Amino acid sequence: MTRIRKAACVGGGVIGGGWIARFLLNGIDVAVFDPHPEAQRIVGEVLDNARRAYGRMIQAPLCAEGKLSFHDDLATALDGAEYIQESVPEQLALKHRVLGQIEAHASPEALIGSSTSGFKPSELQEGAQHPERIFVAHPFNPVYLVPLVELVGSPANDEAALARAADIQRETGMMPLRVRKEIDAHIGDRLLEAVWREALWLVHDDVATTQEIDDVIRFSFGLRWAQMGLFETYRIAGGEAGMKHFIEQFGPALAWPWTKLMDVPEMTDELATKIGDQSDTQSGMHSIRELERIRDDNLIGIYQALKANDWGAGRTLREMEDRYFERAKAGAGAATPDYAAPLTLHRCRVSGDWLDYNGHMTEYRYLQVFGDATDAFLGHIGMDAAYRSAGRSVYTVESHIRHLAETSANTALTIRTTVLGHDAKRIRIHHEMLDEAGTLQATAEHMLMHVDTQAGRASPMAAPLTDRLAALSPGQRGLAAPDHAGRPIRDIGWPDPGAA
Numbered sequence: 001m002t003r004i005r006k007a008a009c010v011g012g013g014v015i016g017g018g019w020i021a022r023f024l025l026n027g028i029d030v031a032v033f034d035p036h037p038e039a040q041r042i043v044g045e046v047l048d049n050a051r052r053a054y055g056r057m058i059q060a061p062l063c064a065e066g067k068l069s070f071h072d073d074l075a076t077a078l079d080g081a082e083y084i085q086e087s088v089p090e091q092l093a094l095k096h097r098v099l100g101q102i103e104a105h106a107s108p109e110a111l112i113g114s115s116t117s118g119f120k121p122s123e124l125q126e127g128a129q130h131p132e133r134i135f136v137a138h139p140f141n142p143v144y145l146v147p148l149v150e151l152v153g154s155p156a157n158d159e160a161a162l163a164r165a166a167d168i169q170r171e172t173g174m175m176p177l178r179v180r181k182e183i184d185a186h187i188g189d190r191l192l193e194a195v196w197r198e199a200l201w202l203v204h205d206d207v208a209t210t211q212e213i214d215d216v217i218r219f220s221f222g223l224r225w226a227q228m229g230l231f232e233t234y235r236i237a238g239g240e241a242g243m244k245h246f247i248e249q250f251g252p253a254l255a256w257p258w259t260k261l262m263d264v265p266e267m268t269d270e271l272a273t274k275i276g277d278q279s280d281t282q283s284g285m286h287s288i289r290e291l292e293r294i295r296d297d298n299l300i301g302i303y304q305a306l307k308a309n310d311w312g313a314g315r316t317l318r319e320m321e322d323r324y325f326e327r328a329k330a331g332a333g334a335a336t337p338d339y340a341a342p343l344t345l346h347r348c349r350v351s352g353d354w355l356d357y358n359g360h361m362t363e364y365r366y367l368q369v370f371g372d373a374t375d376a377f378l379g380h381i382g383m384d385a386a387y388r389s390a391g392r393s394v395y396t397v398e399s400h401i402r403h404l405a406e407t408s409a410n411t412a413l414t415i416r417t418t419v420l421g422h423d424a425k426r427i428r429i430h431h432e433m434l435d436e437a438g439t440l441q442a443t444a445e446h447m448l449m450h451v452d453t454q455a456g457r458a459s460p461m462a463a464p465l466t467d468r469l470a471a472l473s474p475g476q477r478g479l480a481a482p483d484h485a486g487r488p489i490r491d492i493g494w495p496d497p498g499a500a
């Protein structure tokens with residue numbers, strides 16, 4: 001895996017903003033160059049939505065965000081960047097100008113990806129000094145959630161550079177697809193354009209409204225496409241007779257004039273207004289940011305369902321979460337912490353949608369944060385995917401949370417963990433949740449049980465857990481247990497029925 005420290009994003013609009021969020025939330029520093037006077041506000045809003053989405057989607061301890069910086073000149077933005085993503089508007093002359101400027105200031109080893117939806121890499125490379133490191137890295141909106149990135153090179157490209165770019169993207173939870181041959185609009189947009197062209201005709205000819213077309217998609221094949229593509233879906237549609245039978249049955253229909261094929265409706269003012277008005281009726285009651293949040297929540301639900309089946313984009317999400325666990329473990333293990341003090345293994349920020357009707361972090365989010373801290377602790381003592389794949393894991397069997405403050409949105413939380421004791425099968429831990437000022441927000445005490453997941457019963461821990469616990473025990477057992485440790489919820493009795 002290739003993990004970079006710094007990326008630069010040139011252009012911070014819809015797509016550049018998504019790339020910025022993808023890099024930052026995966027712990028990579030990002031320098032932005034975008035002359036738009038409101039670039040910082042726009043990127044900030046995309047980032048807010050991305051943080052909210054990751055808080056809901058990632059069931060692993062998120063890593064510390066990378067550092068975000070905005071620059072007035074391109075040269076300082078590119079300084080030290082190992083990967084550069086260009087996302088300026090889709091005009092070839094502008095892309096040539098910007099790529100030329102990038103080449104003039106970037107470090108010689110830096111990789112340069114372009115978000116272009118339509119241009120071929122050989123077109124982008126025209127006039128370049130080092131065409132071998134300029135390639136298409138075409139993402140899908142929202143870049144921070146949708147995993148696919150089409151990685152397209154020309155014969156001038158250096159394959160090793162493309163492989164390195166794929167590694168960098170994989171490390172941020174993306175799914176790079178190396179497109180075999182360069183072609184206008186790559187793969188995804190060619191497919192989308194065919195559907196888009198037909199949809200425009202259907203509106204133009206008053207066959208359907210924008211709402212009706214969207215309903216046809218989301219209530220039918222759109223549902224299928226998130227989990228199986230065209231070919232696998234049609235294989236099933238061929239029944240037991242199979243794919244060849246399907247082609248024989250439905251192939252001839254392609255020769256009939258079902259669709260308008262390459263014909264495109266003229267984009268007159270009248271058609272643009274018609275589509276704009278219908279779209280306002282359909283969705284105008286929501287702001288763009290609201291629509292983005294609705295879209296993100298739906299995508300996350302789909303992602304989670306696919307993850308449960310370890311299928312398609314759900315598998316990509318699981319691998320992304322494994323990487324977060326690995327990072328938590330590596331971060332914690334980079335320097336052996338002082339075991340004679342509480343361990344700081346998990347940090348996070350309170351997302352705006354974690355609040356209850358009192359405007360404070362809602363109860364189950366405390367358990368989520370403490371659960372993530374427990375996972376970070378277990379990662380620290382060596383419980384990783386390899387350990388679990390041997391049929392061993394750790395379950396939480398008892399928890400006691402104390403809510404001590406009104407934790408509000410955006411608070412940066414630090415969790416300090418202490419081991420209160422352990423035996424062959426159990427570990428008793430205590431977490432303190434602190435805000436930026438060090439004010440205690442909540443505490444949690446948990447009993448963790450080591451289990452043989454195949455037999456479904458408690459079992460003794462094995463190496464490396466046993467060794468790591470042995471290493472940290474002398475320091476941790478010297479720490480005074482908090483006075484509330486082991487305390488049950490106090491019995492307050494009942495009112496005296498005779499009183500009153």
Ligand SMILES: NC(=O)C1=CN([C@@H]2O[C@H](COP(=O)(O)OP(=O)(O)OC[C@H]3O[C@@H](n4cnc5c(N)ncnc54)[C@H](O)[C@@H]3O)[C@@H](O)[C@H]2O)C=CC1
Nearest residue numbers: 011012013014015016034036087088089090115116117141
């Ligand atoms: N919007 C979409 O759905 C998708 C767009 N793309 C591609 O991404 C690229 C960007 O598209 P969007 O983000 O939609 O456009 P956008 O208009 O939202 O953003 C473009 C940004 O580039 C900035 N910019 C203009 N000139 C610049 C320069 N010389 N240096 C630095 N920044 C400059 C603008 O201020 C603006 O913020 C295009 O190539 C497009 O084809 C790719 C996938 C999806």
Ligand SMILES: C[N+](C)(C)CC(=O)CC(=O)[O-]
Nearest residue numbers: 117139140141188189192
């Ligand atoms: C409309 N578009 C061509 C810019 C779309 C894309 O490039 C991909 C997407 O996100 O749909």
